[in-house]
Amino acid sequence: MLTVYTVLVGAYEVNCYLVADDQARALVIDPGADEAEVAAELHKQGLTVAGYLLTHGHMDHLCALNPLHKRFPAPVGLAADDAGWAFTPLNQLPPYPRPIRPAGEILDVAAMPVWTAGGPVCRIIPTPGHTPGGVCYYFEQDGLLFSGDTLFAGSVGRTDLPGGNERQLGLSLRQLVKLPPATRVFPGHGPATTIARELRSNPFIAT
Numbered sequence: 150m151l152t153v154y155t156v157l158v159g160a161y162e163v164n165c166y167l168v169a170d171d172q173a174r175a176l177v178i179d180p181g182a183d184e185a186e187v188a189a190e191l192h193k194q195g196l197t198v199a200g201y202l203l204t205h206g207h208m209d210h211l212c213a214l215n216p217l218h219k220r221f222p223a224p225v226g227l228a229a230d231d232a233g234w235a236f237t238p239l240n241q242l243p244p245y246p247r248p249i250r251p252a253g254e255i256l257d258v259a260a261m262p263v264w265t266a267g268g269p270v271c272r273i274i275p276t277p278g279h280t281p282g283g284v285c286y287y288f289e290q291d292g293l294l295f296s297g298d299t300l301f302a303g304s305v306g307r308t309d310l311p312g313g314n315e316r317q318l319g320l321s322l323r324q325l326v327k328l329p330p331a332t333r334v335f336p337g338h339g340p341a342t343t344i345a346r347e348l349r350s351n352p353f354i355a356t
């Protein structure tokens with residue numbers, strides 16, 4: 150049984166999720182851009198970091214990765230298609246600082262069907278469209294999906310940013326809505342939802 154803690158971080162109000170197993174080992178999904186807030190929540194809940202999983206490379210989701218990784222080293226997963234530009238000036242937008250690449254290897258999650266590099270195990274579903282290297286993390290046993298900026302409650306990710314692709318996003322969403330209807334969906338921004346609710350009421354998802 151996994152426990153999900155949500156930390157709202159940064160100017161764009163990204164949801165950083167801490168997904169912890171019963172031994173208090175946590176995956177940090179999208180550290181966002183406020184390492185102090187994330188570190189405080191880890192401390193408050195008594196969690197150790199088992200890994201950092203990025204849904205995609207945008208700066209609002211990963212500026213705090215390097216400072217957190219320095220304090221709490223653990224494996225990092227980010228699709229290679231996004232890791233190529235995520236730590237360059239292309240990904241710098243005020244008020245965010247320039248994202249700095251953490252030391253060590255970055256695991257290409259788009260090429261891994263399952264995350265087994267540390268902490269809770271999850272399936273990795275490549276969902277390009279919002280960015281070329283977007284992925285979602287699916288914890289099948291617990292019925293949890295971390296959808297990044299691909300799927301939101303009542304909306305979907307924008308495709309007008311560099312590397313965005315509307316057709317690909319449509320194909321990615323088609324994959325997600327095949328998941329069990331009771332799956333709880335935790336997006337990169339805004340409230341949590343379920344696949345069933347999005348199938349019923351999300352105007353961007355054709356049923």
Ligand SMILES: [Zn+2]
Nearest residue numbers: 205207279298
């Ligand atoms: Zn994004």
